[in-house]
Amino acid sequence: MEKRICTIERNSPVAPGCLRMSLTAEESLLHRCGQFVEVAVPGQYLRRPISVSLSEEGRLTLLYKVVGKGTAALAALKPGDKLDLLTGLGNGFDSSACRGKALLVGGGIGVAPLLQLCRDLRAAGREVSAILGFNTAAEILLREELEALGARVTVATMDGSAGIRGLVTDALQEAGADYDQAYVCGPMPMMRALYPLLPDASEFSLEERMGCGTGLCFGCTVQTTEGPRRICHDGPVFKKTQLPW
Amino acid sequence: MVKDISVTLAGICLKNPVIPASGTFGLGYEMAEVFALDRLGAIALKGTTLEPRFGNPTPRIAECTGGLLNAVGLQNPGIDALVGDVAPKLRSLCSTPLIANISGFSVDEFGICCEKADACAAIDIVEVNVSCPNVHKGGMAFGTDPAAAAEVTRRARKATRKPLFIKLSPNVTDITAIARACEDEGADGLTLINTLLGMRIDIRRRKPVLANRTGGFSGPAVFPVAIRCVNQVAKACRIPIIGCGGVSSAEDLIEMMMAGATAVQVGSANLRDPLACPAIIDALPAVMEQLGIEKLQDIIGIV
Known part of the structure; x- marks a missing residue:
């Protein structure tokens, strides 16, 4: 987990209700694909967990859908605005x-x-x-x-x-x-x-409503074959054998 | 500008009064690689029950103006895992005092958990939670009636010689009556406040946002309620108070101490920013300088 302030390069619609946001980032902010970020959104108390679509040197690309007030506030941000984010969250795909x-x-x-x-x-x-x-x-x-x-x-x-x-x-x-x-x-x-x-x-x-995104609040727990696990901290990626479905 | 930010809490010296609140700091070691846990005044561990618990169904979290609702429902690995695994592991990572937070569904369950916490060398303080609003039967039921709070305190007091704090609910008519009942039964201190019982409705789905229907409200919006409760209890009791509720800055911490708190727990702020506690500690000396405070201990309960 790392806290960063990044500058928005672009934040524009790619499909109805879906936006792509690119942020400047000196280096790759993910350790593995499938990790996510928690972004601080103006006017909202909790951060919002957002998927990272691409993490390259110089640029972080997020893809998100407007589903409520938090993501609507995110969609209203403009190029040049700063975004406070926690990066490298979760385990990611192997x-x-x-x-x-x-x-x-x-x-x-x-x-x-x-x-x-x-x-x-x-x-x-x-x-x-x-x-x-x-x-x-x-x-x-x-x-x-x-x-x-x-x-x-x-x-x-x-x-x-x-x-x-x-x-x-x-x-x-x-x-x-x-x-x-x-x-x-x-x-x-x-x-x-x-x-x-x-x-x-x-x-x-997996996805679930999250509180913190960093394993602190136990808000996004899922039952696994190994016991209760926090999706934000122990996931979001689980192997099929871990899921008691 | 050398400021003394240490405080003495029930005979234990804390290097500063900042304590991450139970349930807002994971099992305690999640942030060990992000900042040195020894920077914290103490750590309040996740609320623990006799048996392991999955907690409530999801969604467990709802955004609110100035805070959030949670209905986690005391998910925890059980007291045996706490004393056998979690607390020793944390002790190996840091030397800051550890506060076990105990919940229960019967007076005996509180007692047994306190005995186990008492026997664990890694635990310095026992905090008994009679104020969880998110579990049915038990939890807050013990903290909304002076006689029930007294009974739990009496049983916990028998179970441990370690400093014993009772964590109180604001969801009562007169918090001082509960506080005095705990003091009379030998509590060494009080932690207040736990969350306020709340509810949100998704107006599109026409259903409660939380699977549990109701949850505990916390965050900056409850800060004035916490200040009022701490001040009332500080006037009514002589034992030390750990103030808790919406603290997000060094200024908030100082206000909480002026209201009567000896130490301060930071809860929801950790969920918004996991670096909130070290940020508050770092900001303290400059804020003390502005306010003409040399020693934090000097401002406890001055209002």
């Missing part, structure tokens, strides 16, 4: 656990951390395919970015306006994806539906 072909599955704004994960996997020479699920074609995020990294991307939309009509589970069966290791991030119902379909080594990034 990209080195993939020895063969990787499958990434993301739903909605949950696709955010898959971009850095894909980059890390490709840098290690892994073949990557991705299944991304959204409600409609207008909400699609990160497809081009993942394709540009060399990932084979399948999109599923609930209304059939793009790709396969239906859920990511439908796309998983239809696409007959070929993979050794799966990484999942999205809404809880999506992850629970995927759970029985994926191998034991699969990694799931």
Whole structure:
């Protein structure tokens, strides 16, 4: 955990209700992909946990959806504004656990951390395919970015306006994806539906309402096979075998 | 400008009066790599019960103007893990005094936990929490009735020779009646206040925000309530007070001490900024200089 004040370079919509924010950062602020940041938002008492989409030298990129007052206040910030954030939170995905072909599955704004994960996997020479699920074609995020990294991307939309009509589970069966290791991030119902379909080594990034994001308040606890665990501190990424679903 | 920020609390010298409050500082060692735990005056450990507890279902947290609601519900690994594992591990990481925070669902449970805490060399102070608003039967029920608070204090007093503090609830008509009942049964000090019982509703879903429906309200918004309670109890009792409730700055800490606190717990501020405690400690000498204070101990209860 590190506290930083970063300058906003860009904060603009990428899909209805979704924004991409890039921040200047001298060095990479993550130890592993799948970690998150807690940002102080004007007018709100608690910080808000936000996924990191890319962490490079010189720049940190966040992808977020406006769901309440906190994220609405975040969306109102302008380039040049300063943002107070806690960085390098949580455990992140273990990209080195993939020895063969990787499958990434993301739903909605949950696709955010898959971009850095894909980059890390490709840098290690892994073949990557991705299944991304959204409600409609207008909400699609990160497809081009993942394709540009060399990932084979399948999109599923609930209304059939793009790709396969239906859920990511439908796309998983239809696409007959070929993979050794799966990484999942999205809404809880999506992850629970995927759970029985994926191998034991699969990694799931969970979400829950958080208080502190740093392990101090025990607000975001989930039951695991190893006992109660704090999603912010012991997760957000858990192996399938840790989840008693 | 050398300022004396040490205080003596129930016979124990604290290098400064800043104590992270129970339930807002993890198990105690999460921040060990971020700042030296020895900088803290003391550490109040996570509320502990006889048996391990998962706590309440999620969501457990709700944002509010000037603070938050929590309904964690005493998630903890149990007293045996505290005395056998957590407290010794913390003791190996720092030498700052450790405060065990004990909760229970019966007078006997409080007693057994206090006996176990008493037998643990790593624990310096026992704080008995009769004010948790987030558990059903037990918890706050013991802290809203003078006779029940007295009974728990009597049992805890029998269980330990270590400095015994009782942590009080503000959700009462007359906090001084509860405070005096604890003092009469031999408590060495009082911690106040715990959270205020609150509730939020999600007006789109038309449901409570918290899975537990209600939760404890804390943060800067409760600070005036805490100051009032500490001052009332300071006038009514002779035992030392650890002031708690919405403290976010060195100025707040000084106000709390002027109200009657010997030491001060910082709670919600840690959740917003995990470096809040060291920041308050660092800011103290300059604020004391502005206010003409040489020794913090001199301002306790001057108002």
